[in-house]
Amino acid sequence: MVIHIELPDGSKKQFPKGTSGYEIAKSIGERLAKDALAIEADGEVKDLNTKLEKDCKFKIFTYKDLGGKKTMWHTSEHILTQAMLKLFPSVKMAMGPSTDEGFYFDFESDRSFTPDDFPAIEKEIAEIVKKDLKIERKEIPVKEARKLFEHNKYKQEWLDEIEKNKEPATVYWTGDEFVDLCAGPHLPSTGKAGTIKLLRIASAYWRGDSKNKQLQRIYGISFKEKKELDEYIKLQEEIEKRDHRKLGKDLDIFEIVEEVGPGLVFWLPKGTIIKEALENWAKETEAKWGYKRVSTPMITKEGVFHTSEHLPHYKDSMFSPMDIDGEKYYIKPMNCPFHHMIFKARTRSYRDLPLRLAEYGWCHRYEQSGAITGLLRVRSMQMNDAHIYCTREQAVDEFIAVIRLHEYYYKMLGITEYSMELALRNPESKKYHGDEAMWKEAEELMMEAMKKSGVKYTVINDGAAFYGPKIDFQIKSVIGREFTASTNQIDLFMGKKFGLEYTGEDGKRYTPVIIHRAPLGTHERFIGFLLEHFGGKFPLWLSPVQVRLMTVSEKFDSYANSLVEKMLEAGIRAELDNRSESIPKKVRDAQLEKVPLMLTIGEKEVEAGTVALRTLDGQVKFGLEAAKFIEQVAENIKSRALTFKI
RNA sequence: GCCUCUGUAGCAUAGUAGCUAUUGCGUCUGACUUGUAAUCAGAAGGUCGGGGGCGCACAUCCCUCCAGAGGCUCCA
Secondary structure, eight states: EEEEEEEEEEEEEEEEEOHHHHHHHHHHHHHHHTTGGOOOOOOTTTHHHHOOOOOOOOOOOOOOGGGGGHHHHHHHHHHHHHHHHHHOOOOOOEEOEETTEEEEEEEEOOOOOOGGHHHHHHHHHHHHHHTTHHHHHHHHEEHHHHHHHHHHHHHHHHHHHHHHOOOEEEEEEEETTEEEEEEOOOOOOOOGGGEEEEEEEEEGGGOTTTTTTTEEEEEEEESSSSSHHHHHHHHHHHHHHHHHOHHHHTTTTTEOOOOTTTTEEOOOOOHHHHHHHHHHHHHHHHHHTOOOOOOSSSSEEEEHHHHHTTTTTTTTGOOOOOOEEEEEEEOOSSHHHHHHHHTTOOEEGGGGGEEEEEEEEEOOOOOOOGOOOOOOOTEEEEEEEEEEEOOOOHHHHHHHHHHHHHHHHHHHTTOEEEEEEOOOOOTSOOOOOOOOHHHHHHHHHHHHHHHTTTEEEEEEEOOBBTOOOEEEEEOOOOOOOEEEEEEEEEESSSHHHHHHOEEEEEEEOOOOOEEETTTTOOHHHHHHHHHHHHHHHOOGGGGGSSSEESOOOOGGGHHHHHHHHHHHHHOOEEEESSSSOOHHHHHHHHHHOOOOOOEEEEEEHHHEEEEEEETTTTEEEEEEEEEHHHHHHHHHHHTTTTTOOO
């Protein structure tokens, strides 16, 4: 076993396992070692850190999965800052880190910047890179640092923190032209930063607090190789092409109209087909998994939200109440209390459990205007919701079953990359309701379920729902963009609040555990995801138009019509394009509409009782026997297959 | 909600030192009856996101509201 180390400058070194941190540091040079955040040490990181911390009082962080890019990006950010200060001396630099996707630089300025400024800045950046200035790290006393950044209140604020922690200030000099307060790490010189590209301009609050001043932010990214830049640009183009808002318009899926309001979705006929196909699938599946469907009202007297403690906590995110007969009525932002009402409406025994109540409930939330985006964040939504009421003993298995249900849905849709985030309570925060014991128990149940299920997950010690821990399912589209698809919770809070009870075997009364789950999230977000995931090329069973017949001339209309009839009969969404247009034109239109199966009908077909098939990817096959083809298509749809094989 | 930017017919666009708007696709009509990504011709369609203001005159300048985008904050 050897320790592989990749240095910030790209060179590689190997050390035998067991080499002390001190030896390593000495060998690669102290400066490099201290900047060794870019170091990769296959599987040895943890040990190495312990050693280094012990021997040298510093630590190696790795960005293994990013291949050391973070360091390059961080240095790129310094170069951007340097360029900005040179071109616009009045700019006050605030901060600028690298991220998983590049870097950004926050600053204060009276002038508001736009992407039109990018060429000039990028030119200056290229100069700095060309000069290949040496980047040097220095540890200096806080006092000295204060002087160095005398006129910069942001750096002073940062130094307050450093002083409080009794750390020395580290600064990085780029040649003698630029200095910044920074923990590092950095590349040894500016020439190694590669091609730096500025991406967009935005704004952000200082230290991420909406009470603070808003700063301007420039996002950028850099690449070592030109090839990587090209790939990046290509991916960006692909993302743009697959933008669900663009596809939603082009393919007549949905519409949001100004007159009605932001975040309020109109499903067009084709979008409605997709929505209902998904919904039917969910109903069918969940029936098999033991769920019972219910339907509940969309409005309620305010009392239930006091009981649930959503009011006044989430008042700002709910639509204002309406006054009905002197009572305040709210539009429901979630289905939970309504399902609780159903649970409570009858006497329940342990024999009734688990009781799984499901509803594609229609909820409305008053999302912040700035948060609304296409289908991904809306104000009216239909949720693949259900609540499982069960005993403590059943809870873990029930929760695992929910995870399995997710896995089934993902598999069917070709979602291969997904992960789970377990969000626990931050005991410091006041956001969370309920007592200590309840949280402890809920979190333990959750952890046990996660562990037993064997799925991979990460833990976040904050971000739970106010009434219980939750897991978020993060799914990745085929082009690698991540979406939060669903949130699931174990809830020991609401059962008590709503006075839900069942009679146990021993005749005593117990409060059920409630599992909140919504594997397909909302129709809105999920179809937004699917649009990107499939790039608009839905599998047959989800396609609004499954088969488009195109006649060569009107002479063949009657044969084509008879086929359409047979297909409709077989449950296939088929339609005939008998416009007086050429076949190439009809093909083109069907391609643009992303109709999966195109059938050309001409003389040959009529005579032989066949069809000529063209698929979206351009495969053509003549002489398919019509009746057999229809059967095959119907079968494919029924099985909800991802692909259609000729 | 906050910051910056944007808003021209169904879609995509031209037009910003102010004088009633360009082109393509789509739509409609007519001709063509056509074998796998766009047949030809003609016509209709916008007062330039809404409102207000400064001008003899505004898509073009100013104010305001609305909507969208990129972010930040938020996301039960």
